[in-house]
Amino acid sequence: MSSPGALTLRVREAEMISPLLKRFILESADRAPLPSTGPGAHLRLMLTDGQRKFRNAYSIAAAAPDNSAYEIIVRSVPRSRGGSVFLHEHVHAGTIIEADFPGNLFPLSQVARKHLLIGGGIGITPFLGYLVHFKKMPAPFELHHFCRVEEETTFGQLLRRAEGGKIHLHPELVTEFDLAGMLRTQPLGTHLYVCGPEIFMELVLAAARSQGWPCSKLHSESFGGAHAGGAPFVAVLKRSGLEIHVPEDQTLLEAIEAAGVEPPSLCRGGACGQCVTEILEGEPEHRDHYLSAEEHAAGRAMMICVSRAKRERIVLDL
Amino acid sequence: MPDPSIPSRPRYKPFALMPAARSHLVIAEHAEDLSDLPAGSSEAPIEFWVVAHDARALGTQRLNGSVEITRYRSVPHLLDQLTYRLEREYVGLQLYAIGTEPFIWDIARLARAHGLDRDEFHPTHSGTLRRRVYCVHCRSFTDNVSTTIAVCSGCGAHLQVRDHFSQRLAAFMGVQVDAEVPGELPPIEEAYP
Numbered sequence: 001m002s003s004p005g006a007l008t009l010r011v012r013e014a015e016m017i018s019p020l021l022k023r024f025i026l027e028s029a030d031r032a033p034l035p036s037t038g039p040g041a042h043l044r045l046m047l048t049d050g051q052r053k054f055r056n057a058y059s060i061a062a063a064a065p066d067n068s069a070y071e072i073i074v075r076s077v078p079r080s081r082g083g084s085v086f087l088h089e090h091v092h093a094g095t096i097i098e099a100d101f102p103g104n105l106f107p108l109s110q111v112a113r114k115h116l117l118i119g120g121g122i123g124i125t126p127f128l129g130y131l132v133h134f135k136k137m138p139a140p141f142e143l144h145h146f147c148r149v150e151e152e153t154t155f156g157q158l159l160r161r162a163e164g165g166k167i168h169l170h171p172e173l174v175t176e177f178d179l180a181g182m183l184r185t186q187p188l189g190t191h192l193y194v195c196g197p198e199i200f201m202e203l204v205l206a207a208a209r210s211q212g213w214p215c216s217k218l219h220s221e222s223f224g225g226a227h228a229g230g231a232p233f234v235a236v237l238k239r240s241g242l243e244i245h246v247p248e249d250q251t252l253l254e255a256i257e258a259a260g261v262e263p264p265s266l267c268r269g270g271a272c273g274q275c276v277t278e279i280l281e282g283e284p285e286h287r288d289h290y291l292s293a294e295e296h297a298a299g300r301a302m303m304i305c306v307s308r309a310k311r312e313r314i315v316l317d318l
Numbered sequence: 319m320p321d322p323s324i325p326s327r328p329r330y331k332p333f334a335l336m337p338a339a340r341s342h343l344v345i346a347e348h349a350e351d352l353s354d355l356p357a358g359s360s361e362a363p364i365e366f367w368v369v370a371h372d373a374r375a376l377g378t379q380r381l382n383g384s385v386e387i388t389r390y391r392s393v394p395h396l397l398d399q400l401t402y403r404l405e406r407e408y409v410g411l412q413l414y415a416i417g418t419e420p421f422i423w424d425i426a427r428l429a430r431a432h433g434l435d436r437d438e439f440h441p442t443h444s445g446t447l448r449r450r451v452y453c454v455h456c457r458s459f460t461d462n463v464s465t466t467i468a469v470c471s472g473c474g475a476h477l478q479v480r481d482h483f484s485q486r487l488a489a490f491m492g493v494q495v496d497a498e499v500p501g502e503l504p505p506i507e508e509a510y511p
Contacts, residue, residue: 111433111435112433113432113433183409183410184340184408184410185408186408186409187407187408187409187433188404188407188408188409188411188432188433188434189409189432189433189434190409190433209338211340211409211410212338212339212340212341212362212409212410212411212412213338213409213410214338214435214437214438215437216435216436216437216438217409217435217437
C-alpha cells in the first residue's frame with residue numbers, strides 16, 4: 001500500500017511547450033534514485049493550494065534511464081478540479097511536490113503480437129512512455145494520434161522521439177477518420193490501447209466492439225483522476241461512527257482518509273479490488289472495473305476509490 | 319462431459335456463437351458435429367470447416383446463402399490450411415473447435431500462437447473420451463488411450479494416465495506406474511471410452 005507523500009520531488013525544469021501544455025522534469029528531492037516504472041505508469045501528485053488539496057495523476061511520459069527523474073506533461077484545463085491550473089500557474093523549477101509511488105493501470109500486454117495505440121490530445125503522454133519502451137524492446141506497433149490543427153507542430157515534435165513502427169498524426173476529429181476501416185484490418189493478436197478525453201475513448205472502444213474486438217484486447221486509460229468528481233454527498237462510516245461530507249472535487253476514499261480513517265487501498269483507480277467496501281444503506285454509483293455486472297446490480301459492495309453515492313447519503317461498513 | 323478431478327482438467331461449454339464478432343470460423347472433427355448447430359443466428363458471416371476423410375467430397379460448398387462449408391481430407395491437412403488462414407486473419411474473428419480433446423487442443427495451440435485468447439477461441443468437446451498421453455520420461459505421445467494404464471509408444475513403459483492435462487502439449491501426463499517394483503501393476507481398467 002502506498003502511503004501519502006511517499007515521494008518528495010523537486011521540479012528540475014518546467015517549460016511551456018505549447019500555449020496549453022507544460023512539461024515538468026521531476027527529480028527526487030534528496031537525489032536518491034526514484035522507483036523504476038514501466039511503460040504506461042502514472043504518478044499521483046499531491047498538490048496544496050491554500051485550503052484546497054488536489055491529488056492528480058499524470059502519465060509518466062519518460063523516466064531517465066538511471067531513474068533520476070520523471071517527465072510529465074500537463075494540459076491546462078480551466079474548468080477541471082483545478083490541479084492542472086495550479087501546476088501551470090504556481091509550480092516552477094525548484095518547487096517541492098509530494099507524490100505517491102508510481103502506479104500502472106495501463107501496462108503493455110506481454111503477449112500482444114502488435115500494439116495499436118490511439119491517442120487524443122494530451123492522451124499522448126502514456127504513449128510517449130510506450131515509444132521509449134519500443135526503442136529498447138522493438139515490437140510491431142502503429143500509433144494514430146488525433147489533435148487540434150494548431151497543436152500539430154507540438155505533437156509532431158513530441159512524436160519525433162520514436163523510431164520505427166508507423167506513426168500517424170491526424171490534425172482532425174476522430175469522427176472524420178475511417179476508424180472502422182482501420183480496426184477491421186488489424187492482424188490477429190493485436191491489442192488496442194486508447195487514451196484521451198472520455199468521449200474520445202468511448203467512441204474508439206465502441207467502434208472496436210462493433211468490429212468484433214473482444215474486451216480482452218481493449219485497454220483504456222483515463223488519466224487516473226478523470227472519474228473522481230461528481231455531486232457531493234454524505235458517507236456514514238458505521239463502525240467508526242463518522243459522518244463524512246464528500247465534496248464534488250474529492251473521491252470518497254480521499255474524503256475518508258482526510259477524516260483520519262485509512263481503509264486498505266492500492267491502485268486508487270477502481271481496478272485492483274483492495275478497497276472493496278460493504279454498503280449497509282444507500283445506492284452506489286459504480287465507476288470501477290473490478291466488480292462484475294451482477295455485483296454492480298446487487299449494490300452490496302463498492303470500490304470507494306472511484307465510485308460515489310447516487311443520492312445524498314450512503315452508509316458503509318467501515 | 320468429463321468430470322474434473324484436478325484443476326488442470328479442462329471443462330468445456332456447449333457450442334454457442336459469440337454475439338460480438340466480425341466473422342465466425344467453426345471447425346469440426348466430424349461432419350455429424352455440425353448437423354445440429356444453430357446456423358443463421360449471427361449477423362456476421364459463418365464458415366464451417368470439417369474433416370471429411372473422403373477424397374470425393376473435398377472443397378468448398380455454399381449452403382443456404384451466407385454459410386460456407388469446406389471439407390478437408392485429414393486433420394493435418396486442415397491444420398496446415400488453418401495456419402495459413404490465421405496468419406492472414408484480422409481481429410474480430412471468433413474461432414470454434416468441436417471434437418475430441420486431442421483435436422480441439424491442436425487447434426487451441428494454433429489459435430494461441432496467432433494471438434487468439436479465451437475471448438476469441440471456444441473449444442467444445444464431442445465424441446470419444448480417449449486420451450492423448452504424454453510420457454513424462456521419454457516425451458513421446460501415445461494416442462487413443464482408453465485405459466487407466468497404457469504402454470508408452472516411445473519407451474514401452476507402463477504409464478499411469480493422470481487427469482493432469484497440459485494445454486501446451488495438448489495431452490494428459492503419463493507417469494510410469496511400476497517404477498518402485500518393476501512389473502507390479504495395479505488392475506488396468508477401461509476408463510475413457
